[in-house]
Amino acid sequence: MQFEVLHQSTRSRARVGRIHTPHGVIDTPGFVAVGTNGTLKALDSATVSQIGLQLMFCNTYHLMLQPGREVVREAGGLHKFMARDMPIITDSGGFQVFSLAYGGVADELKSKGTKKTDGSVLKINEDGVTFRSYRDGRKVLLTPETSVQAQKDFGADIIIPFDELPPYHIDSESLQESFDRTHRWEKRSLETHLKDPRGQAMYGVLHGGLDPSLRKKSAQILTENGFDGYAIGGSLGKTKPEMVEMLTTLMPHLDTERPNHLLGIGDLESLRQCIPLGIDTFDSAYPTKAARHGMILTKKGPYKLSSTRNRFTFERLEEGCACPTCNQYTLSYVHHLYKAKELTALTLASIHNLYFMVNYMKEQREKISLNLV
Amino acid sequence: MQFEVLHQSTRSRARVGRIHTPHGVIDTPGFVAVGTNGTLKALDSATVSQIGLQLMFCNTYHLMLQPGREVVREAGGLHKFMARDMPIITDSGGFQVFSLAYGGVADELKSKGTKKTDGSVLKINEDGVTFRSYRDGRKVLLTPETSVQAQKDFGADIIIPFDELPPYHIDSESLQESFDRTHRWEKRSLETHLKDPRGQAMYGVLHGGLDPSLRKKSAQILTENGFDGYAIGGSLGKTKPEMVEMLTTLMPHLDTERPNHLLGIGDLESLRQCIPLGIDTFDSAYPTKAARHGMILTKKGPYKLSSTRNRFTFERLEEGCACPTCNQYTLSYVHHLYKAKELTALTLASIHNLYFMVNYMKEQREKISLNLV
Numbered sequence: 202m203q204f205e206v207l208h209q210s211t212r213s214r215a216r217v218g219r220i221h222t223p224h225g226v227i228d229t230p231g232f233v234a235v236g237t238n239g240t241l242k243a244l245d246s247a248t249v250s251q252i253g254l255q256l257m258f259c260n261t262y263h264l265m266l267q268p269g270r271e272v273v274r275e276a277g278g279l280h281k282f283m284a285r286d287m288p289i290i291t292d293s294g295g296f297q298v299f300s301l302a303y304g305g306v307a308d309e310l311k312s313k314g315t316k317k318t319d320g321s322v323l324k325i326n327e328d329g330v331t332f333r334s335y336r337d338g339r340k341v342l343l344t345p346e347t348s349v350q351a352q353k354d355f356g357a358d359i360i361i362p363f364d365e366l367p368p369y370h371i372d373s374e375s376l377q378e379s380f381d382r383t384h385r386w387e388k389r390s391l392e393t394h395l396k397d398p399r400g401q402a403m404y405g406v407l408h409g410g411l412d413p414s415l416r417k418k419s420a421q422i423l424t425e426n427g428f429d430g431y432a433i434g435g436s437l438g439k440t441k442p443e444m445v446e447m448l449t450t451l452m453p454h455l456d457t458e459r460p461n462h463l464l465g466i467g468d469l470e471s472l473r474q475c476i477p478l479g480i481d482t483f484d485s486a487y488p489t490k491a492a493r494h495g496m497i498l499t500k501k502g503p504y505k506l507s508s509t510r511n512r513f514t515f516e517r518l519e520e521g522c523a524c525p526t527c528n529q530y531t532l533s534y535v536h537h538l539y540k541a542k543e544l545t546a547l548t549l550a551s552i553h554n555l556y557f558m559v560n561y562m563k564e565q566r567e568k569i570s571l572n573l574v
Numbered sequence: 575m576q577f578e579v580l581h582q583s584t585r586s587r588a589r590v591g592r593i594h595t596p597h598g599v600i601d602t603p604g605f606v607a608v609g610t611n612g613t614l615k616a617l618d619s620a621t622v623s624q625i626g627l628q629l630m631f632c633n634t635y636h637l638m639l640q641p642g643r644e645v646v647r648e649a650g651g652l653h654k655f656m657a658r659d660m661p662i663i664t665d666s667g668g669f670q671v672f673s674l675a676y677g678g679v680a681d682e683l684k685s686k687g688t689k690k691t692d693g694s695v696l697k698i699n700e701d702g703v704t705f706r707s708y709r710d711g712r713k714v715l716l717t718p719e720t721s722v723q724a725q726k727d728f729g730a731d732i733i734i735p736f737d738e739l740p741p742y743h744i745d746s747e748s749l750q751e752s753f754d755r756t757h758r759w760e761k762r763s764l765e766t767h768l769k770d771p772r773g774q775a776m777y778g779v780l781h782g783g784l785d786p787s788l789r790k791k792s793a794q795i796l797t798e799n800g801f802d803g804y805a806i807g808g809s810l811g812k813t814k815p816e817m818v819e820m821l822t823t824l825m826p827h828l829d830t831e832r833p834n835h836l837l838g839i840g841d842l843e844s845l846r847q848c849i850p851l852g853i854d855t856f857d858s859a860y861p862t863k864a865a866r867h868g869m870i871l872t873k874k875g876p877y878k879l880s881s882t883r884n885r886f887t888f889e890r891l892e893e894g895c896a897c898p899t900c901n902q903y904t905l906s907y908v909h910h911l912y913k914a915k916e917l918t919a920l921t922l923a924s925i926h927n928l929y930f931m932v933n934y935m936k937e938q939r940e941k942i943s944l945n946l947v
Contacts, residue, residue, distance in 0.1 A: 238905075238914040245918050247902055268910040272885055276906060284902050512641060515649055529620055529657050533649060534612075540932040541611040544917055545618050 202358070202402035202429050205459045206568050213481030214419035214452055215569045220430075220460050222288045222358035223400045225282060227255045229460060230476050230565055232467060232558040233290065233484035237263050239283050239554065242489050243547045243562055246285040251525065252556045256288045258484040261351055262297035262343075266336045270354045278356030290359040290462075290484075293406075295346040296331050296434070298322065299366035327382065329363065345389035353397060360531070361432055362390030364406040369436050383408050384422050384425075391426055402429035404462060407455070410435055413447065417454045430460040433480075445474050452478045463524035469498070469561070477574055488558045495539055498557040506550060509538035558571050575731070575775035575802050577833045581943050587825055587852030588942045593803075593833050595661045595731035596773045597653060600628045602833060603849050603938055605840060605931040606663065606857035608657055610636050612646075612656050614928065615862050616920045617647035619658040624898065625929045631857040634724055636907045639709045643727045651729030663732040663835075663857075666721040666763070667778075669807070671695065671703050672739035680737075700755065702736065718762035725890070726770060734805055735763030737779045742809050749783050756781050757795050764799055772866075775802035777835055780828075783808055786820065790827045803833040806853075818847050825851045843872070849938055861931045865923035868912055871930040879923060884909035897929035 203221040210216060218229040233256045234241055234249070241249055249257065259279060264270075268282075276282035279289055286334025302322040326332040329344030348363040362384050367379040387405055394403045401429070406427035409415030423431055434449075437444040444466070455461060460481045463471075475483070488498060495506040499519040518528035518535060526535065526549040538546035568574045576594040579933055581587060591602040604630045607614055607622070613621055614630070617668040622630065632652060637643075641655075648759030652662055666701070674694040693920035697704040702717030712882045715720035736759050740752040760778055779799035806824075810817040827833060833854045836844075840858025848856070861871060868879040871890040891908060899908065899922040911919035943947045 238911065238916055240911055240916050240918045243921075245903070245916040245922060246864065247898075263914070267914050268885060268906070272906060272910065273885055276888055276904070282904075282907055282910075284907070311801060385596075421920065463650060513647055513648055525620075530618070530650070533641070533645060534655055534657070537645065537655075538613055541636070541640050543611055543613050544616040545613045546921060548616075 204430070204458075205369045206457070208242050208417075210477075210574055212567075213477035215477045215565075215574045216457075216479060216481070218481055220288075221251050222402070224254070224286060224358050227288055227482065228241075228563075228566060229481040230472075230562055230569075231255055231482045232472075232488075233258050233482050234489065234555060234558070235260075235484055235486040237486075238265060238267070240278065241551065242486075242493065243544070243551045244489070244555070246283050247562045248352075248525070248552060249555070250285065250287055252552065253559050254287070254555060255559075256284065256486075258291055259291050259355070259357065260294070260297065261348060261355065262294035263340040264355065265294060265341065267353050268353050274354040275555060278354070280356060289355075290404075291352050291357040291361065292464075293352070293361045293363040293366045294343050295330075295348070296366055296464075298332055298343055301332055303366075303368050318361045329386075345386045346393050349390050349393040353394075356399065357401065359402050359404055359430070359515070360394065361404055361406060362387040362394075362428075364408065364434060366435060367408070367410055369439075370411065373412070376412060376415070378466055380408055380410075380415055380419070384419070385425070387428075388426055391428065396411045404428055404430040404432040404460075406432045406434040406464070408435045408482060409444075409452075409556045411438060411440070411447070413450045416447065416451045420451065420455045424456045424499050425569045428459070428565045430462065431455060432553065434460045434464045434465050441471060441474070444471070445478070447481070448475060448478045452480075455479075467558075469480060472561070472565070473476045476569070488554035488572070492554040493547050495546075495550065497550060498554045498563075506536055506539045506546070508536075518550075519557070522553065522556070524553050526550070526552045526556075576618065577803070577831075579715065579830070581682045583850075583942045583947055584945045586850035587947060588850045588938075588944045589830075589852060589854070591833060591854055593661075593854075595775070596632055597659060597661045597731050598628070600855065601936075601939060602641075602936055603845075603933045603942070604628055604853040604855045605845075605861075606631050606835070606855050607928060607931070608633075608857055608859040610859075612637060612652065613638070614924065614931065615859075615866065616917070616924045617862070617928070618897055619656050621898070621925060622918050622928070623658065623660055626932050627660070627928060628932075629663055629855065630658065631719070632662055632664050632728070633670065634664050634721060634728065635667035637664075638667060638714065638716075639707050640725050640730055643724050644866070651727070653729060659945045662728075662730040663777075664725050664730040664885075665837075666725070666734045666736040667716050668721070668737045670838075671716055676739075676741050697875040700758075702759075715881065718759045719766050722766040723761050726772060726774070727745065727774065728768075730774065732775050732777055732803070734777055734779060735760040735765065735767075735801075737807060739808060740781070740783055740928070742812075744783065749785065749788070753781055753783075753788055753792070757792070759888075760796070760801075761799055764801065777801055777803040777805040777833075779805045779837070780824075783831065784811060784816075784820070786823045788821065789824045792938045793824065793828045797829045801832070803835065804828060805835040805837050807837045812884050814844060814847070817844070818851070821848060821851045821853070825853075840931075845934070845938070849942070861927035862924045862942040865927040866920050868923070869927075870923060871927045879909055879912045879919070881909075891923075891936055892930070895926065895929070897926050899923070899926045899929075
């Protein structure tokens with residue numbers, strides 16, 4: 202993997218860059234769509250490529266359980282399995298496994314939920330985590346080594362070391378313990394990776410919870426370890442302002458020679474606030490999830506597909522949009538399909554929303570090039 | 575509309591024909607896919623055209639209630655609304671309206687269900703049927719005139735007169751009454767149609783229930799009325815053998831100069847048995863419905879997508895198949911998507927099954943041309 206910064210904004214830390222991977226280029230800042238099970242929901246790989254999505258995020262935890270490492274390995278890796286010829290990033294599975302222990306991850310990160318243990322995580326120790334598969338009940342051991350080996354079988358262009366997701370409610374002593382262990386795990390992951398690189402890049406995951414000094418220290422450790430890039434993980438706060446404050450503090454301490462990625466955050470407001478902080482890539486299921494819930498993204502803000510005022514709108518879903526949906530169908534028609542509960546509506550809306558995000562990032566890159574961001 | 579018989583088999587009543595419509599040719603025998611709400615489920619119009627489906631069936635009853643006549647009229651008709659440039663056939667809405675009175679239609683036709691009235695049909699008289707919309711509770715009057723006017727707004731290439739669906743359990747006196755009324759309604763429909771033909775063709779619906787002499791009489795009446803073709807409707811029996819027996823009796827009495835259509839029947843076994851009887855087109859939701867239930871159609875018979883033996887099958891869904899799904903993805907991948915409950919699996923399976931039907935009919939036409947059917 203190679204990374205080049207094409208332009209550094211004079212107005213902010215925002216920058217335009219280009220990541221070169223074995224499956225092609227990722228322009229940054231870039232939106233990364235989440236296809237947990239090896240597909241974007243309601244879309245197929247050919248359509249996703251047509252839309253021009255340069256990087257797709259797949260989840261190791263889910264793919265390990267279904268279809269399983271062996272199937273993807275026998276297929277010749279994820280790219281061949283999914284028939285995708287553009288870059289893919291996989292995570293380590295750690296995020297999902299620890300979410301089993303804490304209940305919902307999103308709730309946990311934002312401290313909204315009450316901690317509940319559903320018993321699926323059987324053991325956590327220095328070696329790794331043993332959990333029970335939600336699919337067939339078998340025991341699965343996830344360690345730095347097994348996670349990286351699975352990601353070797355998957356063959357994504359960018360992979361992630363196995364890390365620990367500390368709970369939001371954690372005392373400083375426990376956070377320090379988790380911090381130390383997660384960095385030991387990441388180092389073991391990197392060592393496993395470097396024994397057999399296969400042209401893959403590995404991004405270290407930046408931890409330290411809500412403690413700015415630990416966050417800075419994490420940045421330092423990961424840089425010294427020699428990761429190819431940095432993924433910002435763990436809880437960054439309960440609210441968007443808290444997240445922005447943390448990133449504002451943190452980003453000046455992060456190595457700018459290598460690309461960075463903000464894990465699991467990619468709504469438009471976060472993009473608007475985090476691109477000027479120097480974030481290169483963002484992953485989120487937001488545009489496709491919004492589509493399935495009948496929300497259409499536009500430059501003027503989202504609107505409800507089900508709204509009665511769309512009934513007679515024989516125009517594109519968004520004025521001037523050149524996505525495959527808008528090029529072929531009217532808002533009136535897609536509104537009707539949605540009202541009639543047709544699956545086709547979810548596909549057509551997902552196409553539009555994904556295209557919107559890809560195009561939004563393209564415009565952001567142009568703005569940065571002109572020092573407007 | 576023009577119809578030409580290209581070849582009459584010397585072995586059976588099977589024939590190869592070609593129907594010319596304002597939106598292009600329909601080769602017969604042809605499979606007609608059902609897109610009730612103005613789309614094939616899980617597919618979009620562009621994909622359906624790519625697959626080569628020549629005739630698509632849409633339901634007037636559903637489209638009248640959602641999105642409504644006005645919307646489709648303002649859109650410039652169904653073709654423009656759906657962005658489909660190949661032929662469309664719409665029914666009259668009668669079938670669905672009477673099904674409200676009897677409970678499930680399929681059950682009623684095969685005498686499986688008990689008669690239940692859900693109160694949605696408010697009045698049936700010589701004028702037509704008044705029912706309550708399941709969508710918004712408003713009263714809707716469906717008559718020969720309003721049905722045809724709706725079908726004028728929709729602008730399908732082939733339209734159907736308003737008819738009465740008699741219940742399966744009916745005494746001969748009531749059947750005769752229904753028979754007489756349905757033919758009066760069909761005549762009124764034709765008259766309404768002929769006042770403003772707009773290049774549309776109208777197929778008369780052949781009735782007479784399980785009484786062969788009434789069926790023959792219906793054929794005679796419709797021919798005299800001068801319909802452009804014939805749609806065989808109503809109950810043809812509880813079982814496939816009963817249906818085949820009735821059609822074997824009936825078909826020699828049906829005008830062969832014009833095309834005919836078997837309403838709502840299009841499973842492979844029925845096609846195999848009815849093509850030799852001289853049926854030209856068949857409509858059915860079978861291939862797309864089967865796909866959504868994880869059944870993959872092949873020349874060797876259907877198989878279950880979910881079957882574990884598909885896990886490592888890195889080949890087409892069917893050997894030699896050239897459908898967009900088989901050209902791009904493996905059975906292993908589509909199996910995985912189905913197991914992971916991804917909507918994408920339903921789309922990819924629907925593409926294959928629809929392509930299979932289109933191709934199956936193409937092969938039947940070739941066989942008839944060689945007098946092998």
